[in-house]
Amino acid sequence: MDLKRKISIAVIRRLPRYYRYLSDLLKLDITRISSKELAARMDITASQIRQDLNCFGGFGQQGYGYNVELLFNEIGKILGVDSGFNTIIIGAGNMGQALANYGNFEKRGFRLVGIFDVNPQIVGKRIKDIQIMHFDSIDEFIKNNRVDIAILTIPYNATPAVAEKMARLGIKGLWNFSPMDLKLPYDVIIENVHLSDSLMVLGYKLNQKYRRQA
Amino acid sequence: MDLKRKISIAVIRRLPRYYRYLSDLLKLDITRISSKELAARMDITASQIRQDLNCFGGFGQQGYGYNVELLFNEIGKILGVDSGFNTIIIGAGNMGQALANYGNFEKRGFRLVGIFDVNPQIVGKRIKDIQIMHFDSIDEFIKNNRVDIAILTIPYNATPAVAEKMARLGIKGLWNFSPMDLKLPYDVIIENVHLSDSLMVLGYKLNQKYRRQA
DNA sequence: TAGATTGTTAATCGATTAACAATC
DNA sequence: TAGATTGTTAATCGATTAACAATC
Numbered sequence: 001m002d003l004k005r006k007i008s009i010a011v012i013r014r015l016p017r018y019y020r021y022l023s024d025l026l027k028l029d030i031t032r033i034s035s036k037e038l039a040a041r042m043d044i045t046a047s048q049i050r051q052d053l054n055c056f057g058g059f060g061q062q063g064y065g066y067n068v069e070l071l072f073n074e075i076g077k078i079l080g081v082d083s084g085f086n087t088i089i090i091g092a093g094n095m096g097q098a099l100a101n102y103g104n105f106e107k108r109g110f111r112l113v114g115i116f117d118v119n120p121q122i123v124g125k126r127i128k129d130i131q132i133m134h135f136d137s138i139d140e141f142i143k144n145n146r147v148d149i150a151i152l153t154i155p156y157n158a159t160p161a162v163a164e165k166m167a168r169l170g171i172k173g174l175w176n177f178s179p180m181d182l183k184l185p186y187d188v189i190i191e192n193v194h195l196s197d198s199l200m201v202l203g204y205k206l207n208q209k210y211r212r213q214a
Numbered sequence: 215m216d217l218k219r220k221i222s223i224a225v226i227r228r229l230p231r232y233y234r235y236l237s238d239l240l241k242l243d244i245t246r247i248s249s250k251e252l253a254a255r256m257d258i259t260a261s262q263i264r265q266d267l268n269c270f271g272g273f274g275q276q277g278y279g280y281n282v283e284l285l286f287n288e289i290g291k292i293l294g295v296d297s298g299f300n301t302i303i304i305g306a307g308n309m310g311q312a313l314a315n316y317g318n319f320e321k322r323g324f325r326l327v328g329i330f331d332v333n334p335q336i337v338g339k340r341i342k343d344i345q346i347m348h349f350d351s352i353d354e355f356i357k358n359n360r361v362d363i364a365i366l367t368i369p370y371n372a373t374p375a376v377a378e379k380m381a382r383l384g385i386k387g388l389w390n391f392s393p394m395d396l397k398l399p400y401d402v403i404i405e406n407v408h409l410s411d412s413l414m415v416l417g418y419k420l421n422q423k424y425r426r427q428a
Numbered sequence: 429t430a431g432a433t434t435g436t437t438a439a440t441c442g443a444t445t446a447a448c449a450a451t452c
Numbered sequence: 453t454a455g456a457t458t459g460t461t462a463a464t465c466g467a468t469t470a471a472c473a474a475t476c
Contacts, residue, residue: 063452066458203387204292
């Protein structure tokens with residue numbers, strides 16, 4: 001994983017997709033694949049695959065292609081699936097619970113270590129072995145436990161203040177589900193999920209296709 | 215909205231973001247804004263804003279800038295927030311319920327008209343005035359109601375078959391939450407949401423910054 | 429009017445694709 | 453070995469940024 005030059009975010013965002021396709025190939029007991037065939041499956045060019053992978057190293061072999069398991073593991077390493085990130089969920093509403101129950105994150109290196117909410121009706125309940133704690137106890141919790149990432153599934157208006165609090169408590173990464181672009185005067189890394197943006201793009205495409213503008 | 219040339223998907227995907235920022239400006243009672251100032255707020259270039267907007271028409275005025283409300287409405291029209299898309303949710307687990315309860319979609323032109331599940335424990339319950347129906351009754355429902363978009367919040371393995379069924383029933387758009395790239399031999403428009411991809415990118419960035427590779 | 433800012437063309441930059449020598 | 457396919461350089465394409473005349 002040399003750092004000769006900065007790897008573009010476009011490449012990074014494709015890595016999880018490669019990871020998914022390689023995972024599928026593994027499940028199909030396919031042990032080797034050429035960039036050409038993988039490209040066909042993924043609907044991209046073989047050139048792009050080879051360029052992308054060579055940002056991180058030469059994982060293939062001339063005349064042979066790529067060993068699926070090896071490549072899967074290498075991309076996993078690049079993405080840090082063996083990093084064991086400790087995460088907490090702030091906001092145990094439907095979205096928070098959905099994410100808490102989603103088993104895939106664990107497989108990808110994200111361990112859920114705490115869930116917080118302000119609603120006394122919810123505090124104390126268990127989700128996946130984890131008892132929901134009151135948000136008031138979060139300072140204490142973070143003091144006593146390593147927490148890398150806070151997942152924010154809280155109401156829109158609460159988000160900026162809670163995010164700032166997380167940053168001040170030393171959290172390194174925020175995964176934000178409120179429809180806003182979080183920006184903080186701390187060097188915390190933020191990844192925003194914009195669900196309604198995605199839905200609106202779908203709406204746009206439908207209108208384009210069916211000219212159903214109201 | 216002339217169609218002189220195809221508008222790139224990169225531009226389209228920025229539109230909801232413009233829409234959000236303009237909505238914020240409206241709430242702040244700001245009535246006009248220059249591309250320069252909006253650019254500063256959004257952390258992009260003024261050039262990009264003017265280029266993007268001029269794909270759809272000249273909404274500004276030399277020497278003045280853009281009228282916030284007018285621009286907001288125009289982008290809304292482009293995105294079809296007044297199209298009144300009828301949507302159904304398939305899968306009333308936590309994710310399905312989270313989306314059902316999320317008020318923002320309605321504001322953006324997406325009306326929820328049905329929720330379906332296969333779990334008899336859940337069928338019959340109400341979410342937001344809508345009684346959860348059994349998935350078996352979906353053919354009937356779609357026959358009797360216009361449904362534009364199906365939101366798929368169902369288990370991974372169930373997704374391809376359900377998606378195909380939706381396409382065969384004439385649904386025009388699918389919003390898929392399973393971590394796979396849905397592809398169907400129908401001309402249905404699909405928008406995939408890849409939550410774990412987003413989380414993995416966050417993980418990558420954290421590793422880059424803190425060199426904490428396990 | 430003078431100043432500001434757009435709409436739009438031209439220049440630049442970066443990302444994608446093509447090509448091919450290296451090599452398994 | 454011959455065939456296949458990579459890694460990598462070069463060419464192309466598209467997207468972003470800069471510049472500026474038009475004009476409010």
